[in-house]
Amino acid sequence: MVSIKKLLFNNVKKLIPRISATEMIALQSGTTSIDRQLFEGKIKKTSFNNKPHDVFDKKLITELVEKFPEQQIYPHGNYHKLFEFLGINRFFSFLIPEKYGGKVMYVEEMSNILTYITSANPTLGVITMVPNSLGPSELLLHYGTEEQKKKYLPKLANGQNIPCFGLTGPNNGSDATGSIDKGSVFMDENGKVKIRVNLNKRYITLAPVSNLIGIAFDLEDEYELLDSRRTGITVALIERGHEGLKQDYYHNPLDTGFPNGTVQGSIVIDPEQIIGGQKNVGEGWKMLMECLAAGRGICLPATANASSKVATSSMYLYAKHRKQFKMPLIKMEAIQNKLASMLYQTWAIQASIFVTNKLLDEGEKPAVISAIMKEQTTERGREILNDGMDIYGGSGICKGENNMLEKFYRNVPVGITVEGSNTLTKNLIIFGQGLNKSHPYIYPILNAIQKDNEDEFMVQFKNIVKHSLGLYGSSFTSMFSSDELAKQTVNFACLANFVALKGGAIKKEQGLSADMATIMSNLYLAHCVQIYESYMKVSEPLTKMTIEKLTNENKELFQRVIYNLPGGFLLLHLNSTKKESYSLNEKIVNELQDNPKILEKLLENIHADKGLSKLLEIDTLDQESEEYKKLYDDIISVGQFKVPIHTGDNIHQV
Numbered sequence: 248m249v250s251i252k253k254l255l256f257n258n259v260k261k262l263i264p265r266i267s268a269t270e271m272i273a274l275q276s277g278t279t280s281i282d283r284q285l286f287e288g289k290i291k292k293t294s295f296n297n298k299p300h301d302v303f304d305k306k307l308i309t310e311l312v313e314k315f316p317e318q319q320i321y322p323h324g325n326y327h328k329l330f331e332f333l334g335i336n337r338f339f340s341f342l343i344p345e346k347y348g349g350k351v352m353y354v355e356e357m358s359n360i361l362t363y364i365t366s367a368n369p370t371l372g373v374i375t376m377v378p379n380s381l382g383p384s385e386l387l388l389h390y391g392t393e394e395q396k397k398k399y400l401p402k403l404a405n406g407q408n409i410p411c412f413g414l415t416g417p418n419n420g421s422d423a424t425g426s427i428d429k430g431s432v433f434m435d436e437n438g439k440v441k442i443r444v445n446l447n448k449r450y451i452t453l454a455p456v457s458n459l460i461g462i463a464f465d466l467e468d469e470y471e472l473l474d475s476r477r478t479g480i481t482v483a484l485i486e487r488g489h490e491g492l493k494q495d496y497y498h499n500p501l502d503t504g505f506p507n508g509t510v511q512g513s514i515v516i517d518p519e520q521i522i523g524g525q526k527n528v529g530e531g532w533k534m535l536m537e538c539l540a541a542g543r544g545i546c547l548p549a550t551a552n553a554s555s556k557v558a559t560s561s562m563y564l565y566a567k568h569r570k571q572f573k574m575p576l577i578k579m580e581a582i583q584n585k586l587a588s589m590l591y592q593t594w595a596i597q598a599s600i601f602v603t604n605k606l607l608d609e610g611e612k613p614a615v616i617s618a619i620m621k622e623q624t625t626e627r628g629r630e631i632l633n634d635g636m637d638i639y640g641g642s643g644i645c646k647g648e649n650n651m652l653e654k655f656y657r658n659v660p661v662g663i664t665v666e667g668s669n670t671l672t673k674n675l676i677i678f679g680q681g682l683n684k685s686h687p688y689i690y691p692i693l694n695a696i697q698k699d700n701e702d703e704f705m706v707q708f709k710n711i712v713k714h715s716l717g718l719y720g721s722s723f724t725s726m727f728s729s730d731e732l733a734k735q736t737v738n739f740a741c742l743a744n745f746v747a748l749k750g751g752a753i754k755k756e757q758g759l760s761a762d763m764a765t766i767m768s769n770l771y772l773a774h775c776v777q778i779y780e781s782y783m784k785v786s787e788p789l790t791k792m793t794i795e796k797l798t799n800e801n802k803e804l805f806q807r808v809i810y811n812l813p814g815g816f817l818l819l820h821l822n823s824t825k826k827e828s829y830s831l832n833e834k835i836v837n838e839l840q841d842n843p844k845i846l847e848k849l850l851e852n853i854h855a856d857k858g859l860s861k862l863l864e865i866d867t868l869d870q871e872s873e874e875y876k877k878l879y880d881d882i883i884s885v886g887q888f889k890v891p892i893h894t895g896d897n898i899h900q901v
Contacts, residue, residue, distance in 0.1 A: 277614030288740030334406010479529030544617035551628035598779035647886020
């Protein structure tokens with residue numbers, strides 16, 4: 248007779264999703280913090296111990312953006328001088344310790360530097376961030392042998408080596424390890440063990456100019472020639488000019504002007520070129536998962552922060568002074584709606600970056616939070632720019648020195664697409680993986696099933712039942728709470744436990760997974776806004792209104808999820824009606840006008856180009872003065888270029 252324990256174990260085993268080896272590695276990589284607390288239904292009081300200090304010369308940052316203002320850096324500009332400047336001045340060394348010639352710094356400082364550079368020139372931002380995110384530097388630092396570190400890190404720090412990392416290929420994009428390039432071990436004619444790799448990588452940023460390439464491939468060792476006796480995803484280093492290596496083609500990402508291209512060819516490498524040596528054969532996916540936080544959690548949010556802060560501050564100032572129908576744009580409710588949306592989303596981005604950077608500086612490796620940050624900041628950054636372009640009208644679609652938005656608008660799809668597309672990240676990773684990784688009891692259950700440990704399974708099963716019943720009871724109590732954020736945090740945790748009953752079906756029900764991901768993300772942003780205000784003391788009213796906006800977004804999502812859940816009638820009490828006054832947007836804009844600290848924070852760590860500088864200047868002038876009228880005419884002007892004229896078959900410039 249089958250015991251109840253055995254029966255329960257087998258039924259849950261059938262219910263849970265199939266966990267691949269790569270997924271298991273992802274679940275085991277990184278740490279949890281606030282994301283775990285969201286699944287627990289309560290956020291603990293957050294305090295940070297680190298007190299960052301600047302180690303990088305700010306004069307160099309200003310010199311960089313002033314010296315290389317052109318967007319079209321590659322292949323049109325003199326990119327050699329740019330890379331020389333970046334290398335000599337240690338702009339590629341933010342992750343490298345001083346003993347190897349680097350300028351290792353707090354994440355917060357790195358984020359601020361990247362924000363400033365990107366605010367001046369998004370192309371420069373991309374070029375600067377790539378060597379300081381996923382790539383050879385971080386992989387070498389964490390997993391390289393001491394010999395490899397001494398050989399490569401000093402040259403990476405001073406720019407002698409320009410790095411890139413090749414993972415993506417024609418048949419492995421979002422499915423990063425699917426149909427990845429293959430490598431095989433063999434013995435050459437001299438009796439030496441070698442590895443042959445057939446490379447076909449694309450979308451590799453800096454590939455056209457890189458002379459140190461990190462590559463990921465699936466290694467097979469059919470004849471067990473390696474000491475490790477392991478196979479699987481492996482990462483190695485090769486140098487430009489390696490026999491068989493081709494870096495012949497570049498891509499053109501929407502004319503944004505940063506180097507991007509292919510890494511191809513059939514090559515033979517030594518086992519010593521594997522990062523960390525033979526002991527790291529098959530460890531590549533784990534290595535990459537543990538190093539993704541820099542790109543997802545730091546660099547891409549910094550770019551979104553830059554564009555959002557510039558767009559919001561510039562369009563606010565523009566709307567204050569630009570007149571239509573004999574009144575400033577900012578007096579019009581339709582414009583206020585756009586500005587309010589831009590401001591609260593920018594504030595959420597800025598606050599979440601502050602908190603996430605602090606977590607990273609505390610030593611956390613927040614895999615799920617990094618995914619939230621990548622998707623939310625770049626997606627909201629896109630919405631902010633769209634609203635800004637609507638306010639700016641014809642001026643926004645014409646190139647010229649007054650156009651503050653065009654350079655960001657062209658670049659925004661890059662952040663949306665790279666480091667895991669936003670569609671993939673929202674639909675599969677944030678909640679799909681987050682549920683398994685960040686929930687206090689689901690991963691222990693999965694682990695017990697993986698190990699076929701029925702006793703441990705029963706312990707964890709009892710825990711999750713107790714946890715679920717407690718949250719269900721708390722969800723009724725919270726109905727009477729006036730704190731909407733605290734209420735939704737409890738309700739999310741309660742709802743997540745019900746959704747978890749779907750087991751492996753969640754992978755297929757991506758609409759459900761995406762809605763839960765957005766609820767979870769909005770809650771993280773809202774709690775970050777609250778934490779940010781406790782540190783910065785900028786604007787309590789803006790904090791409350793931003794949280795109100797984020798929780799209002801969630802109300803519609805809660806309703807849709809409950810409606811689509813079997814047994815959703817048991818959760819109807821989690822619903823709350825979205826109520827938002829038309830005056831809320833006006834109040835947000837008024838707070839921006841009344842509280843100069845908000846604009847100060849928006850302008851912090853960004854470069855004011857000619858267009859923004861003019862807007863800042865006009866905001867200080869008497870509107871009746873001749874100086875004001877002259878500057879106003881300049882501000883509303885757009886770029887003008889000579890029309891070519893035809894004379895016969897020839898075209899001449901007037």
